[in-house]
Amino acid sequence: MSYLLQYNYWIVMVLMMIGFYIVISHGNLVKKLLGLSIFQTSVFILYISMGKVEGGTAPILDEGIVLYSNPLPHVLILTAIVVGIATTALGLALVVRISESYGSIEEDDIQKMDNEQC
Amino acid sequence: MTIEFLVDIVLLGLLALTAIAIHKTRDLFASIMLTGIYSLLSALFFIVMDAVDVAFTEAAVGAGISTLLMLSCMPLVKKQEQPSRHHRPLGLVVVTLTGALLIYGTMDMPPFGSVDDPIQQHVAPRYLHQSMDEVGLPNVVTSVLASYRGFDTFGETVVILTAGIGVLALLGFRRSRAQEMQHRVPAMQQHMILRIISKLLIPPILIFAFYVQFHGDFGPGGGFQAGAIFAAAIILYTMLFGLSTARQVFRERYIHLLAAVGVLIYGAVGIASMLAGKNFLDYDALAANPLTGQHVGILLVELGVGITVAAVMIIIFYTFSGRLDKDDHKEPES
Numbered sequence: 001m002s003y004l005l006q007y008n009y010w011i012v013m014v015l016m017m018i019g020f021y022i023v024i025s026h027g028n029l030v031k032k033l034l035g036l037s038i039f040q041t042s043v044f045i046l047y048i049s050m051g052k053v054e055g056g057t058a059p060i061l062d063e064g065i066v067l068y069s070n071p072l073p074h075v076l077i078l079t080a081i082v083v084g085i086a087t088t089a090l091g092l093a094l095v096v097r098i099s100e101s102y103g104s105i106e107e108d109d110i111q112k113m114d115n116e117q118c
Numbered sequence: 119m120t121i122e123f124l125v126d127i128v129l130l131g132l133l134a135l136t137a138i139a140i141h142k143t144r145d146l147f148a149s150i151m152l153t154g155i156y157s158l159l160s161a162l163f164f165i166v167m168d169a170v171d172v173a174f175t176e177a178a179v180g181a182g183i184s185t186l187l188m189l190s191c192m193p194l195v196k197k198q199e200q201p202s203r204h205h206r207p208l209g210l211v212v213v214t215l216t217g218a219l220l221i222y223g224t225m226d227m228p229p230f231g232s233v234d235d236p237i238q239q240h241v242a243p244r245y246l247h248q249s250m251d252e253v254g255l256p257n258v259v260t261s262v263l264a265s266y267r268g269f270d271t272f273g274e275t276v277v278i279l280t281a282g283i284g285v286l287a288l289l290g291f292r293r294s295r296a297q298e299m300q301h302r303v304p305a306m307q308q309h310m311i312l313r314i315i316s317k318l319l320i321p322p323i324l325i326f327a328f329y330v331q332f333h334g335d336f337g338p339g340g341g342f343q344a345g346a347i348f349a350a351a352i353i354l355y356t357m358l359f360g361l362s363t364a365r366q367v368f369r370e371r372y373i374h375l376l377a378a379v380g381v382l383i384y385g386a387v388g389i390a391s392m393l394a395g396k397n398f399l400d401y402d403a404l405a406a407n408p409l410t411g412q413h414v415g416i417l418l419v420e421l422g423v424g425i426t427v428a429a430v431m432i433i434i435f436y437t438f439s440g441r442l443d444k445d446d447h448k449e450p451e452s
Contacts, residue, residue, distance in 0.1 A: 002417075009224040011130040017217035024122050025209045028199040030146055030188070034153050037184070038137050044176075045130075045348040048167045053238060054231035056167045059258040060337060061250055067233070069168035070242040071258040075267060079274040080257070081175045082342045082427060085184050086281030089434045092191045093288040096441060099195045106200050 008049040015042035027107035033088060040084050047073040059088045122166060130162045141398050144199045147192060155184035170338040171259045174330075178346040183431055186353060190438045254409040255416065257333045263340065264416040268399040271419070272384050275426050279381050282430035288375075289437045316358050324350040329422050335413070341420035345427025352428075353435050361439050370436060380426030387418045 024033025051073035059071035063074060099105045102113055136156045143149045157180030164173035228235040243257055245266065253261040263271055327348035334340030356364035386401065394403035401415025402408040 005222050005229045006227060007127060008130065008230055010221055011134055011225055013217050013220040013224065014134055014433065015137055016220070017213045018134070020216065021209060021213045021387060022141050024212070025206055026141075026199070028146070031199055034140055034149055034188075036428075038140065038156065041156065041180070043134075044172070045163065048147060048169045048172060049162055050235070050237050051169065052231050053166075053233055054168045054311050056168055056269045058170045058338070060257060061246075061256045061297070068246050070238055071245055071262050072242055072409060073237075073285060074169045074259050075262045077169070077172050078175050078206065078263065078340075078342060079271060081172070081179050082280075082346070083274050083277050085179050085187070086278045086430065086434075088184060089187055090281045090284045090288075092187060093285045093437070096191055096438070105195045107198070111178050116314060 009046065012042050012046045012049065015039075015045065028094075029098065029105040029107065033091050033095070036090060036091075037084070040080075044077045044080065047077050123303060125166050126163070128167065129159060133159050133163065144198055144201075146195075146197050147189075150185060150188045150192070154181050155190070157181035157184065162408060171257075171340065174338050174343050175346070176200030178350065180344050182350055183353070184345055186350075187434060187438065189378070190435060190442070193442055194438075235313065241375055251417070253412045255413075257335055257337060259338075260334050260340055260416065260420070264419045265401060265412060268401075268415075269389075271380075271423065272388070272405075275381055275423050278430050279377055279426055282377055282433045285434050285437050289441055313358055316354055320351050320355055323347060323354070327351065327428075332417075333419065334420060341423030342427055344420075345424040345429075346431060348424070348428040349435070352432050356435065356439065361436065365436070368432065371432075373432050373436070375432060377429035378423055380422045380424070380429060383422035383425065384419050386417055387422070 017061060019035045019037075019039030019042060023032050024036065026035065051068060051070035053069045055067055056067040056069040058069045059074065061068075095105055098110065100109050104110060104113075136152055136159060140149050140152045140156065143152065157176055159180060160279070161176040163174045164170075164176055228237075232238075239338035245262055249255070249258050249266075251259040253265050254381065305419060319363045327344045330339035331341060332343035334344070350362070350369060387401070387404075389398075391400045392398050392405040399415070399419075401412045404411035404414050
């Protein structure tokens with residue numbers, strides 16, 4: 001039972017590894033970006049899980065409430081989400097440019113074309 | 119075992135399942151839709167964890183705008199994924215090993231949800247107990263975001279602006295005047311139900327964005343979420359009436375300008391507090407009463423964030439769909 005208390009962290013690691021595996025095992029560049037965003041979300045879940053206090057409530061102050069969850073991870077992750085989408089967009093822009101010059105977004109094809117050019 | 123804990127287990131299980139489904143699907147369109155579901159599930163999880171502001175952002179940005187951006191670049195690339203010749207077993211070994219090590223690492227983590235965890239002892243008590251006297255806002259997340267860690271948030275706003283500039287630099291060039299002048303019949307014009315419902319929805323979405331922007335001091339919300347929601351309304355308009363119409367309503371040049379103006383407002387508040395004799399972004403200096411100063415400072419700073427986020431999201435969407443228009447002119451997709 002006491003081990004079940006680490007459940008959140010285990011799932012975080014599982015999600016992180018699924019994201020990591022997608023990044024290294026798929027050749028498709030869009031799929032790699034999806035894998036990265038899974039990885040990213042798993043980090044968000046890790047931070048937010050650590051900030052949770054059993055029996056606490058959302059950190060919006062009100063009379064009669066004594067126990068709040070930790071607001072600091074919330075702040076860090078809130079901004080990270082928006083920065084994450086900005087960087088994903090940049091990655092997508094790169095993918096589109098690659099697709100325009102190579103005609104493919106598969107890593108294998110791009111590698112092959114690069115080797116032929118050399 | 120509380121209900122909260124059960125919900126937590128189920129949601130995290132669903133997240134893992136969705137992630138596996140994303141790995142298994144070969145169709146990129148389906149993978150992107152699954153990623154949207156994944157984001158929505160994690161938003162639900164954040165609510166269970168009391169992180170309402172984060173859930174709000176994840177739902178607006180992760181499930182909404184991120185999915186949309188991915189879909190809008192779909193027509194520019196191939197839709198089906200090819201089976202890769204990568205050495206899969208080796209990857210699996212690496213991943214399993216890393217995962218096992220990480221899970222071994224979690225054994226040393228303090229128990230989940232305990233009040234005595236080290237993380238709850240350090241700065242959080244000060245934020246929770248003294249922010250009412252020092253900043254004077256009920257929403258602690260906003261106090262920390264805009265005031266205590268204002269410099270950090272400034273940096274993040276600049277990162278967003280930089281990403282917008284980066285996307286423009288990669289895809290925004292090669293624009294010919296003639297193409298921009300052409301009025302094409304947008305694809306969605308023929309869907310009457312979509313058009314009428316969306317027309318009804320756009321004004322409430324815009325008003326809601328303003329509510330989220332200015333009510334962020336007292337409830338969940340703030341510049342980041344409001345910017346994303348505002349951009350969503352304009353993106354909806356663009357999808358409905360086509361890029362050329364949208365460009366006439368919301369001129370690209372002004373949006374580029376606004377993206378920079380948001381960061382400038384943020385920086386100007388910092389400079390103003392320096393001129394008043396305090397540190398950079400110390401809002402106490404902005405008014406005679408420190409609490410009023412904090413309030414004014416946070417309002418302005420959040421406004422800057424909101425403007426930059428909305429402008430950059432619109433720029434990114436314009437740029438992606440601008441590419442699409444040009445490709446249609448050159449060669450019809452087979």
